[in-house]
Structures are given as C-alpha cells and as structure tokens.
Amino acid sequence: MTANATPVARAAAPVASPEKKKQSRHLGTHFFLTVICITWLFPLVWAVYTAFRPYSETGANPRGYFSVGGAYNFDNFLKAWKDAELFQHFLDTLIVAIPAIILILFFASMIAFAVSRYSFRFNIALLMLFTAGNLLPQQVVITPLYRMYLALPMVSPISDNGMWYDQFFGLIMIHLAFQLGFCTFVLSNYFKQVPREINEAAVVDGASVWRTYWSVLLPLARPALAALATLEFTWIYNDFFWGILLLTKGWKFPVTSALNNLSGQFFTDYNLLAAGSLIVALPTLIVYLVLQKQFVAGLTLGSTKG
Amino acid sequence: MADLGQRLSRRTVLKSGAAVAALGGVSAFIAACGGSTSTPAPTAAPTAAPTAGPTAAPTPVAAVTFGSNYSDDVPKKAMQAVVDAFTKKTGIPVTVNTVEHGKFQDSINAYLQGTPDDTYTWFAGYRMRFFAAQGLATDISDVWSTIGASYTDAFKTASTGDDGKQYFVPFYNYPWVVIYRKSVFAAKGYTVPATIADFTALGDKMKKDGLIPLAFGDKDGWPAMGTFDIINMRMNGYDFHIGLMAGKEKWTDPKVKAVFQKWADLLPYFDPQPLGKTWQDAAKDMIDSKAGMYFLGTFAGEQATDKTVHDDLDFFPFPSFGTAFDAEKAIDAPIDGFMVSAKAKNVDGAKAFAEFLASGEAQLVFLASSPNNVAAAKGVDTASYSPFQKKMAEIIGGAGKIAQFLDRDTNPAFAGANGMQGFLQTFLGNPTGDLDKFLSGIQAFYDTL
Amino acid sequence: MSEFAVTQPVSSTAPSASAGGAVLPTTPAKKRRRRKFSVLTRRDRLTLVFMVGVPAFIHIFLIWVPTVASIILSFTKWNGVGGIEKIQWIGLRNYEVLKDIYQPFWPAVQHNFIWLGTFLFIATPLGMLIAVILDRNLRGSRIYQSVLYMPVVLSLAIVGFIWQLIYAPGSGFINNFLDVVTGSTKWTTPGTAIDWLGNHDLNLWAVLVAASWRHVGYIMVLYLAGLKSVDNTLREAAAIDGANARQTFFRVIFPVLAPINVVILVVTVIESLRAFDIVYVINKGLNGLELLSVLITTNLLGEASLIGFGSSIAVVLLLISIGPIIFYLYRTMREQPE
Structure with a gap:
C-alpha cells in the first residue's frame, strides 16, 4: 500500500527518494498492473480465439477448444451475421x-x-x-x-x-x-x-x-x-x-x-x-x-x- | 392518451399532495387497463361466409399472419415449406413472425391480449384450455366439422376446451423415449433393455466403457419433467399421474415420495452435471458419443444435422418397472399444433390455414424437412416416413395411455420457473435431501395458486 | 442496467465535486444570481412551464406512476388477463406467501446481499486501489486504464455470454485447463470437471467474478476522476508535513473525496440490486442464481402471470433500495446550492 504515494507528493517531498529504489517500486507496480490487465483481457481474447475456429475442430473433439492449429477463418462471424x-x-x-x-x-x-x-x-x-x-x-x-x-x-x-x-x-x-x-x-x-x-x-x-x-x-x-x-x-x-x-x-x-x-x-x-x-x-x-x-x-x- | 395525459397532469402535476398524486396516477392506470380489455374481441362467424374478415381487406386476398415458435434451424425451415405449400395451394399469402421458442412462451399472455397474429403455434392439453377459458382463442368447431374425420377421438379431446368446443388443430406429436446411436450399441455389443434391471446393468457397462449412460441437461428447467412423468407413470400409473397434475392427488402422497426415491437411485446413471447444460448440449453429448443414451422427446434428433448421424439414431420406450402399470405402456407424447387467436383480423384466412394444417399433406411437408415427429392426422401415407418416424408411430400407437407433458397437463403457473422447474432443479441439486419437506413445499406452493 | 448506476456517479460527482470545491480554496464559491420566475413575461413563463413540465410529466408518468401501482398491486391477485374487474384484493396474502411458501424468495434475498458484499468488499476496493495507483501518472497509465475499462462498455448480457465460454462444462476454458493440468480426459471420467454454472453452490460465485470483471473498471474510472479533481497543493502540504503515502491518502485525500465516496457506495449498492442481465442470460435466474430482480420478471412473464405476487417482490426490492437512495439524496441535495 506504500506504493500508493502520488508522484506529485513524492516530487514535492523535500527528501527525494533514491532514484534506484523508486524505479524498482515502479517495476513492482507495473508488474501488478500488467498481470491484472492480462487477466482482464483474457476472456475477450479467448472469445476471439474461439470465434475464429470451426466447430468441427473444437466442439466435436476431446479437448478441442483447448487445442492449437487447424483452420482459422471468419466463417463463424459470417454465419452469426447471417443466421442471427x-x-x-x-x-x-x-x-x-x-x-x-x-x-x-x-x-x-x-x-x-x-x-x-x-x-x-x-x-x-x-x-x-x-x-x-x-x-x-x-x-x-x-x-x-x-x-x-x-x-x-x-x-x-x-x-x-x-x-x-x-x-x-x-x-x-x-x-x-x-x-x-x-x-x-x-x-x-x-x-x-x-x-x-x-x-x-x-x-x-x-x-x-x-x-x-x-x-x-x-x-x-x-x-x-x-x-x-x-x-x-x-x-x-x-x-x-x-x-x-x-x-x-x-x-x-x-x-x-x-x-x-x-x-x-x-x-x-x-x-x-x-x-x-x-x-x-x-x-x-x-x-x-x-x-x-x-x-x-x-x-x-x-x-x-x- | 390525450385524455389520460390530461387527467394525469391535472392530478399529479398541479396538486401538491403526494398521496393525491399517487391515487390519480393509479386510477388512470387502472382505467386504462380496463379500457383495453373491454374492447370486444372480433367474434368469428361460424358460418363460412365468403366475404373477408371483420376488417375489410384492401386486397382481394388478405394475408394471414402467423406467429411461430419454430425458431431452431430445422423446424424453422420445415415450417416455411408448409407455409409456402399453403400459399401455393390457396393463393393466400402468410406472414410468418418467428419468435424464439422460450421467448414466445414468456410473452404469450401479453401477445394474445395485445395484437396477436391471426394464428399461432401452441400446445394441446391444459395449456390450450387455459387460453380458451380466458377468452383468448377463437372457437374453431366449424373447422373441426370438416377436419374431424381425419383425427382420432384422443386428438379431438386434446383439442377441446372446457366448454366442449374445439380450439386447437393438432399438427404432429412425438414420444419421449430413450434415444441412442445404433453404431455405439453395435460397437460395444449393447442390447436394448426392456426392464429397469436391464437398464441399470447396461448403465454399469457403459460407465465401465467410459460413457455417461444417460445424457441429461436441465438448465432450462423443463427437461427433468419428462423424467418425473415417466417414472411416476411407470410406478403409479397414468391415472394417478393425471390426477396429481390436476390437483386431485397430493404431492405429499407417499407414492410421489417413492418416485423421487427411485429417481435418486437412478441418478448415478445420468450425467452428474445436468444443471449447467441445455437439452441441446445434452443431445450433443449423445450425438458425439460421449453419452450412451438420452431420454428426451424425439425432437432431440434435430441436433443431428448430419444425415448419416441422424440415420444412426434409434430409440426405445423407457423400460418397465415390473409394476401393475407396465401393461399401460404409458408415455408422454405431446401434441403440437395451432390456435386461432381471439383477436384475429383475418379469421377466414386463419381458418383456411388451420384447415390446411390439419391435412396429412401439410403435415408430411413439415415432416419431410423435420423427421423428428409424426403426423397427427390419421391415415397419413406413412410411406415417406423414415425408419425413425415409423418407429415413433409404432410406439405411440402401442401406448395404452398418452400424457402430454408435465407443463401441459397442469396449471401453467405451477409448472413454470416459479414452481416445478425450480423444484425439480432443487431436487437434482440435492437428491438426498429431506424429501418430505421438499414435497410439502411443492404442495404448499400448489395450494397458493 | 448498469447505466443508471453509471449515471449516478457522474451526476452525483457533479454536485459533490462542487462541495469538494468548497473545501479547496482554489475554487471560488459561485455567486448565485438566478432570475426570479416572477419577473418574466407571460410567454416566457409559459415557455418555462413547458420546458420543465413535459419532461417531468414523462418521467413521473413512466416511473413514479408504475412505482406506486406496484405497491397497490402487491395487495392483489391478478393473472394479467382481463381488466380491473378481475383484480382481487387479498390484503397481505402475497407477503405471507413470499415469506413462508415461495421458496426462491429467501435465497434471492441472500444472493442479492452476497452480490452486494462481494462488490462492496472486493470489487469496489480493487477498483479504487487501481485508480489510486493509476493516478500516479505512471508510464503507460492510459493503456492500463483503457484495458481495465474495456469491459465496462460491454453490456452485462454480453459479459454473460463471453464468460460462458470460460465456464462451460465441456468446452469452457477452465475445465479444459484443469483437465490438462490433472491429465484427465473428460470423456472417460465425467464429473472431474467442475460444473461452474450448474452447481448451485458455485454458480453465484462464478457469475460474481464475471460481474466484478466489469464493476472494477467502472469504479476505477469514477474514482480516478475524483482523484484528478483533488488539488495537488493538498498532497504537497501533506508531504511537507512529513506524511507518507499511506497517511496522505487516508488522512487527506480520502476525506476530501467524501462526496465521491458516497457516489461509489451508492453505485455499488444500486448495481447489486439491479443485477439482472447476466443471470438471465446464463439460466434465467434459476438454480442458485435467484435474484429479486429476476423473480419479479419470472412472475410477470409466462402463460399465467402472477401480477400481484410479482409486485410484492418489487415492493421488497423497492424497500431495500429506498434506503441508499434517500441517503444519496440527502448527501447530494444538502450540497446542492439552493
């Protein structure tokens, strides 16, 4: 929680923290934010990945959704657009x-x-x-x-x-x-x-x-x-x-x-x-x-x- | 609107007292409700007058509007073929309004009281009688005087309202049976079980082979009703089942408890996770050979869009339990069909359409594209039936007693999400819970309606 | 459904910020020189009555009239067919049924409170924390912000669909992942997979993760806006006084942001009570996902609507929401210039 100091407050502080320490702290913050962002993006990315693959290669096979390779195309998008x-x-x-x-x-x-x-x-x-x-x-x-x-x-x-x-x-x-x-x-x-x-x-x-x-x-x-x-x-x-x-x-x-x-x-x-x-x-x-x-x-x- | 608006604005905006404002608003609201419903429904003239319906059509042939719940791919196309055949034959155009199956039922009440299509898809039994009794359906007894000869008495009864008049045209029906893939049975050397003991033995074998014996999906709440129906009819007989549906028997009866106990014993053979799956998911499990069998209406075949897979499907009636009721061979074989709405604008057109739908010709057109049901009319030329359909007709013909389905045989408010759908899901979520408490809860809910 | 909540924060930030402004010496208090109604010409007066009257009428007619009607209908029995002559007055019967017989009711109340608790103690604080971090103007802060906010622009219905791809029994990501990790093949050992959406002890939590996915970003943006409005001299002053980051936040920033804190609190509560779409698309609010909002529509829809009974559930929801609404009105209107 100490990482929460605002940069403004920090800059204004009479005793500037050592440059190195500051950087490493930011690193931790960036790490935290990056992990959160990846987690946040994941459901959307997974949806995109699923949408580009044909059912025949995913739904009908064991662990098909989890596989890599095979066809990737816009067929599902076209079908959804048309059928719906x-x-x-x-x-x-x-x-x-x-x-x-x-x-x-x-x-x-x-x-x-x-x-x-x-x-x-x-x-x-x-x-x-x-x-x-x-x-x-x-x-x-x-x-x-x-x-x-x-x-x-x-x-x-x-x-x-x-x-x-x-x-x-x-x-x-x-x-x-x-x-x-x-x-x-x-x-x-x-x-x-x-x-x-x-x-x-x-x-x-x-x-x-x-x-x-x-x-x-x-x-x-x-x-x-x-x-x-x-x-x-x-x-x-x-x-x-x-x-x-x-x-x-x-x-x-x-x-x-x-x-x-x-x-x-x-x-x-x-x-x-x-x-x-x-x-x-x-x-x-x-x-x-x-x-x-x-x-x-x-x-x-x-x-x-x- | 103007009148209502004035009244409202005068009372709610100008007067400061909140209570006064509230009352004004509500009285206007209630007045508005009364107003709409007091509109007289166009009563259909039973005589076959050659003139157009009550609202004179500007064109010589007025279109019939048709509200359809055939929203899934296969039946939707099949229904379109029927509509085209009707238009070709009579020259009467039909405007189809397709609404998703579940949504159609959700809004049916508002739909029929609002501006319904001239004719619409619906179900026989209590659900039909309910709307007929509320004055939301047009009496089509005159149509029945023409088409009556092509139906058996059972179908006529299923189309008749509480007042003895007909309100419904049966189109097709389908049995609830145990469906399986012939290729899977052949490959593993399984045989069709006749008794419940054979059935569980087969289930044990399937488990050993890595299959879920019975696919099951009850996310939508209603598929489990079929399982309850069949176990109840096998153990307690058709008459008890129908009595229970009609409220003459009590849910707290030990006989009902025995049904749930038996069901709990059988549950290990069902997919252990039914509540996250729709019936379509479960059908896929059987079609993709993850599950050995599936107890559902034969419409499950709709999910087998590949013809070779569909040809591989076969089924048998739910096994017998060794009770006095085995001989009844009772099954659920719900009838789907059509009604003419009370507010229909083109009554003559709607009746002509209804008459056409009652013909074997129309029913066969539908069944050609959707071979998962059998025609309701008798004497239909079954030569065009697939083996799948022939067997359906055979099983329905051999059944001594035919029920519609839990949600068609009882009060709709009781069968819905508030009632049995939720109760059965509760049971499936906790099959070893306190059954007495569970059943008295069902009865208490039934009694509030 | 989230829109209103969203709207609230904003609208509320407006008056609240002006209150915050009063604390800060930099914002001059505004002098009010509003014109009196009486000095206007007749025509202008009519214009004003029109300008206020028409929208006010629409609002009252479509929102407050039905609200009052809900209360009245809750004492009746009506299946929705036919007019007033079919409505029977049954006094408190609906409430008795609700309390003693209608089984989904108490679970729904419980689920609404679990929803509220999860938002209040996990999702909302997480959003605030991220806002505080992002307020430091880190490099790439805008990218983080964009990513985290993205789910907020999606409808909760879409969120429901997208997360079904994660949770689905056979095809969902998590179960496949677990199968790979444990080396099991789901065909041969059915039941090893977790029934995220079907198990009535689990599904509420699974849905709450999805709902929080959206809620966190929402709170983040609202709070970030509040933080940006805080005068930097406050932080400087705190720093000069030797306060560390944590002290600065909790002792200086947080109290100054009281108005926006109120907004966030109210938004969180109201969002929890409004939750509907996501549960409805997943299983129509059955089997472990019962919520008051869904029970109301369950009773309204279908062949035999229970209008009176459904209204009694609406009244319960109204009573629960009225507390936070009054609290919010009290806080903001107090600050609203007369």
Missing part, C-alpha cells in the same frame, strides 16, 4: 437509440437550463425526484409498466399495433424517462459554469427564454452534449432488460436483446456464440476506443470543474 439477422437488429438498435438520444438531450437540456437559470419553488424537489427515479431498479416498475404498455393507445404511424407494447416508440419512451435524470444533472452543472453575463446579454437584447436557451446556451453546451451522447449511445445500445420485456416481434429486437433470442444452435455451438457476442460487442468497443475522451469526459463532467 444481425443487420436487421443493428438497424433496430439505431431506430431506438438515435431518437432516444436526441429526445433525452433535448428534454434534459431544457430542464437543466430552466433549473440552472431560473429559480422555481420546486427546483430541488424536481431534482430529487429525477435522481431517485434514476436510481430505482427497473424491475420495481416493470410489472405495472408492462400492463400500461399493453393498455396505452398510440396512433398508427408511431405504433403498428395501436399500443405502446412491442413498439420502438415504447422503448424510446422508457429510455427517455429513465435517462433524463442523469443528463439533467450533468447539464445543469454544466450550465451553472456558463457565466451569467452571457445569459443576461441575451436578455438585454430582448431575447425570449426560448431563444436564450436555443441560440445562446445550447450551442455552448456542445462539448457536454457530445460527451453525453456518447455515453447514452453505449447505455442504450447495451440495454437488455427493456428490450426483452417490452417487445415481442422477433425482428424488432435491438441487437443486445436479440442475442438472447437466437436459435438454440447458438447455445451448443460455442464458436458461433463467441462470434455473435463479439460482433455485438464491437460497436461499443469501437465507440469507446475512438471516443475515449468523450466517454471519460461524460463520466467526469462537472466533477473536475466544480
């Missing part, structure tokens, strides 16, 4: 995620703007309600929500069966309801950092509340919105629970929920299962690796800037 109709399910994910993210950010920024710029009597109450709602386990609401979704009517272009149940729309709405709290918090903290003067200048110019929000504050929040959009995309993409409960038509399942809906073959052919899982995991991994900054920014927004 993954293209359709990726499309389903986008049909849900894109409107949901836009609506979430739109509504959250409105509330955030209102509560950070104007005082209402129930500002705090509202924030408490949102936060509490956001923390609630989804399963607390699912039973009545399920019945509500079956009972609530919806007009035809939005719903193809007149209900909220089994509709992309219904899925979008529940994501919206649940995610609002988080985004509202982040954005209201963000808005609070924007100098009042900007706001006031707009008011002096005679801008309405709406214009102040839409043309002045919202553009300023672009970095925050980008970070939140990245995070929200991952979360909605990864949703499993709402998908399996609020949908029934096989083709409508967003890709993460669809994985559970695959044919039984996937559950005996582990090579195929590995390939399917990796295909589904890939987009979030790419988003994370490419937009890592946005990602971490989203999580730490406000916390570093106070």
